[in-house]
Amino acid sequence: MEKTRLLTGRKKKIVRLFIILFALSLMILSILPLIKTWEFPALFLLLGRFHPLILHFPIVLIIAVFGIELLKNFDRFKPMASARLVLLIMASISSTITTIAGFLLFASGDYSGELINNHFWGGLITGIGILLATLFFYLRQRFSIQYQLPYFITLAICNISLAYTSHMGGMATHGQDFLTEYIPEVMSSFKLIEQKSPEEMLIYSDMVAPILEAKCLSCHNENKSKGDFLMTSYEQLLSGGKSEKAGLTPGDVEKSELFQRINLPADHDDRMPPAGKTPLNDNELALIKSWISSGAPEKTKLGEIESETELGKVVQQNMDEVVRLNRQLAIRKMEKEELKKELQELGKKLDIFIEEDPDEEGNLFAISMNFPPAPFTNEQFQKLSPYFDNFSKASLVSSDIDDNGLYYIGKMTNLKKLYLQKTGINGSGLIHLKKLKSLQILNLSHTNVDDAQALTLIQFPSLKKVYLFDTNNSKNLVEAINKHQPDMDVILEEGPFY
Ligand code: HEC
Structure with missing residues (x-):
């Protein structure tokens, strides 16, 4: 009570200003979710761009207050306790601005999806949480200790939702697996380190x-x-x-x-590997030579080879390289297995079939429709977009992919074979496929592609075979293409499905 009376006129004004600010902030944050579809002028959208910059202020401040609460009972940190109100007020102001900026960024439409929705709600809870924590703290200091518990609870909620919101935001900007991206590699290097010692390694395998x-x-x-x-084996x-x-x-x-x-x-x-491929280096040549000369042993351990012998010496020279090579191969194998698993799970979800493309030694994958085909639309096709680089073959026969879908297929940079027969395409989207530098085979049989649209095909860089059976194409078109692109075979047959 003493304290209340002691407030001077100027102080009262400042307190009143903060109360107005507080009420205003709380009000704005509370109505944010209701104005989602509002059209914002460019200036507001520009402010939104600052969200990723300013968000660091409230994060640090909110964690700082929490830290002080945990540490203030230790003598050394006691003096910090008096900074709490100022930090809380700064945290509230910066949180409110950050949340509004975040909302404006969201309103620009550049970001969307469940992740951003969760991030938005998390940010809102954090913003409102820190405002309430500040209010309760102030009430506790001014009036009564009974506001202590609400203060702690709101501060704790605020910190938890801050952690969640930051994580969601991080995933949205850096990709879902930003944090975990390198875990497989790190894990595999651990695994390999506990693997065989060099002495235990076998000379052949x-x-x-x-x-x-x-x-x-x-x-x-x-x-x-x-x-x-x-x-692939010693016997071979x-x-x-x-x-x-x-x-x-x-x-x-x-x-x-x-x-x-x-x-x-x-x-x-006759030289191997043929021109253009990385040849064996001198160490590798010497190793294979003395390995064969010494009887091409299969099961001998490196530890059993006398170091004085010719083979022993080259083995020693190759050791570092071989350990490195083995590790690389193991990592690559593991990554491939993981990718394969992910793709097959996704395939199951989308009711399509995804397998390694045998023509690509399993480095790339092939999509095909299940039989009988389930509905497969452009939207479903888009779900594959994070993996677009990994496909060499797509058989979308009888699917619901249309010309708009070709835009997405145009992003499958390693695609070599594309089967689109019996789809609803009329060819207006073919233009998107000319970006595909490796596309060699395209089957458009049983579609509504006409001459004007099919003429786009002469711009395709690597196309070798096009099947145009049962389309609206004339003999003239076939002749025109053959004339402009002698390397391209236009075939009026049904052609393969896969
Ligand atoms: C880019 C593909 C390619 C790579 C990589 C490659 N080869 Fe070949 N290899 C061929 C082709 C094509 C032939 C068949 C033509 C010929 O005999 O030259 C062949 C034939 C051979 C033959 C002859 C088989 C026979 O009995 O007729 C041997 C031996 C051989 N390769 C060894 C190797 C070795 C060893 C390597 C690795 C250092 C290697 N190749 C890498 C493409 C390749």
């Missing part, structure tokens, strides 16, 4: 095979065996390929086609 896997397997695997030469190396020369003859480099090919001069036609 841990040292030779990873080199072949990195430099040769893209062309010599189960799905694609160039020269009929498979290199022994048996060789089309030439019927042994790929590998233990103890004899002269009779090992594998070594002969990698040892040819760089400009030789």
Whole structure:
């Protein structure tokens, strides 16, 4: 009571000003959710852009007050207690401004979705929470200790919702997995560190095979065996390929086609890997040479190889590189497995079929419709957008994709084969597909594409085959395309579905 009377005229004015400010802030925040669809002039939208900058002030201030509450009973932090009211007022003002700016940013329409909705509500609760905490704190200081509990509760709620809101905001600006992005890599490096020690590694599977896997397997695997030469197992190396020369003859480099090919001069036609691919370096060449010379052992451990021998020396030289290569391969394998799992789950949700594209050694994926096909619209197709880079083939036969959907397909940068027969497209969206630098096969049979629209096809950079059976296209068009693009085959057949 004493205190109340002691307030001077000037102080009273300041208090009154703060009360008005407080009421105004509380009012604005409370009506924000009601004015969602209002059209804002550009100046307001500009203010919205400051949200990501100013949001740091309330965050620091709100956490600071909470910190002081926790620490003030320790002597060393006692003096800070007197700063609480000022910090709370600053937190309230900056929170209100931040929340309004955030709302304006939201109103600009650049951001939307559930994440932003949650972020908005979290921000609102934080803003109102800190205003109420400030009010209760003031009442407690001025009038009665009974406001202590409401003050603590509102301050705690405010801090919890602050953490939640910041996390939602972070995900919205940096992507959902911003925080967790590197966890698989970190985990895998832990896993590999507890893996085999170098002495325990096997000369073939841990040292030779990873080199072949990195430099040769893209062309010599189960799905694609160039020269009929498979290199995925030790036995296959022994048996060789089309030439019927042994790929590998233990103890004899002269009779090992594998070594002969990698040892040819760089400009030789038969040299492996072919021109344009990363060749083996000197260490790798030396390793494979002395490995074959010493009998191409399969199960020998690196620890068992005498360090004085020729093989022992090259093994030593290659050690660091091999450990690095093994780790890289393991990480890549794990990432691929993870991606595959995510895609297959998404496929199940969308009722479509997603699998590794066998033509791409499983590095890229293929989409196809289930049979009988479930409805699959542009909107559903868009759900795949975070993964667009990972597809090489899309078979959307009989789906509900239309010309607007082609805009999204135009973003599948690695797409090579696209099957659109029996869809509702008329070709007006084909223009979006000319960005696809790798698109080689396009099937438009049984659609309403007409000559004018199909003429866009001559602008496609890599298109080799177009199927136009049962469309509105004339012989003239076929001739026109053949004339402008001799490399492009226009085929009036149904063509493949997958
Ligand atoms: C870019 C694809 C590609 C890569 C990578 C590649 N090869 Fe080949 N390889 C071919 C082709 C194509 C042939 C068949 C034509 C020929 O015989 O030259 C072939 C043939 C071979 C043959 C002959 C098989 C036979 O019996 O006729 C051997 C041996 C071989 N490769 C070894 C290798 C080795 C070792 C590597 C890795 C260092 C490698 N290749 C990497 C494309 C590749």
